[in-house]
Amino acid sequence: MGGEYINLSSGNLMQEHLCCIIRQKAQHPGVEAKRRWLAARLSEGHMFRKLDAKGCAFIEYAPLERAWVPILGENFLYIYCLWVDGALKHHGYGHDLMGYCIFDAQSKAKSGICILGADKQKAWLLDQSFAKQFGFQTVDQTENGYQLLAMSFDGSKPRFAPQVHQPEIPEQQLVIYYDMQCPFILERVEKLKAYCTAHRIPATFVLVDTLVKAKNLPGVFNNFAVFYHGKLQTVNQLNPVMLEKMLDR
Template sequence: MNKEFINLTKENLYDEHLCCIIRSRKPHKGIDAKRQWLLDRLDEGHVFRKLDEKATVFIEYAPLETAWVPIIGDNYYYVYCLWVTGPHKGKGYGKMLMEYCMADAREKGKSGICMLGAKKQKAWLSDQSFSKRFGFEAVDATEDGYELLALSFDGTVPEFARNVKKPAIESEELTVYYDMQCPYVCQSIERIRQYCEENDVPVSLIQVDTLQKAKELPCVFNNWGVFYKGRFQTVNLLDAAGLKRILKK
């Protein structure tokens, strides 16, 4: 197998496929927003590495200090996504991408790598059983079952911000925190907005548009977080069925 990988740069960002499942030759609001979000992150050391073809085979990570997640730690990388889907599964690409991230971290003298996980595997989170084969371990947890997984090179570990440990907000209405990192976010927000308008459901849609806002969020976050009746519900993007299940609680 002689497949080549490439890293996105300012020079190739607008020419390369972003590796999510979206397939469209027409302008796509979510993809355009993702490209802009990435453009603003690349100077911060953000890495998006992908198979050099139109496929869902990629890893995306950043220095924890500039990663848009409410996690605290020094000198770590944070892995947002590691995806291999469809006919490309089972060919060793995930292993190659993780090993690239690990080698990059060691070369840059990082203390380790961390990522969001959960005691029970959840959709829209990378396969934690896969990461644990590389030595990742749970180093922190929330009361509702989410875990911070870390591979430490020097014995130090990151932790969730204090505001994440018992996720709750004062508002009782449906509340969604989101940023523009994921191309699916735009359509998910529009779907929720439309459903709530048609069914007279009060909703607050709060865009996380700065690093500070991301670090101060009241819940675990990988680009999306949902509250209802003051309680945290999920990091999963919502379709109509998922939204209805939450509103019945």
């Protein structure tokens, strides 16, 4: 099923909703943080395309060289997120959005498109089975179960940064890396900080606020990464209940 779509730009960014957390009047701190983050990225070729409807149906991607992930490659696009939710599911909008990204990549003579995946589907990553319908294949992988999937137009391949294959840090306490690319993150981080303070859990929260920091992160990252006992635990965004379960394991 076709639909009308909108590409966010500096001219409409402040007026359009961002799909993930829809607010009409009241401001939402996470949404406003996302707007500020996105405003600085649009001139770098970052794309946020959404269905012109009240609901969640969008794709977000960027040139890999400018994408805030520890993935390397030349002339690829990196998809952060493709999400269709609620009543908008099963209408073909996901196929439309992926098709647009492929068309955009080809029209700009890109070498291909890539996404972050995993051996087992993670809640906050693009559905790999959906991506594979379009020809995405695993081109790099880590020993702890993460994959880099790519659709290559010319045979070239992106790759994880070298440190991603040894995702360890010296700190043994809880360390959470995050950026403001997702509007859910700000509130989640504040709740996790409060939980750790209340339960006297030593924790460090690291805001990733530059491209250089993102490219040099010690493990896979889409906008969030959790380390404990020096090892990467997950890229899933956690709430306090999920964190408690992880710490108890």
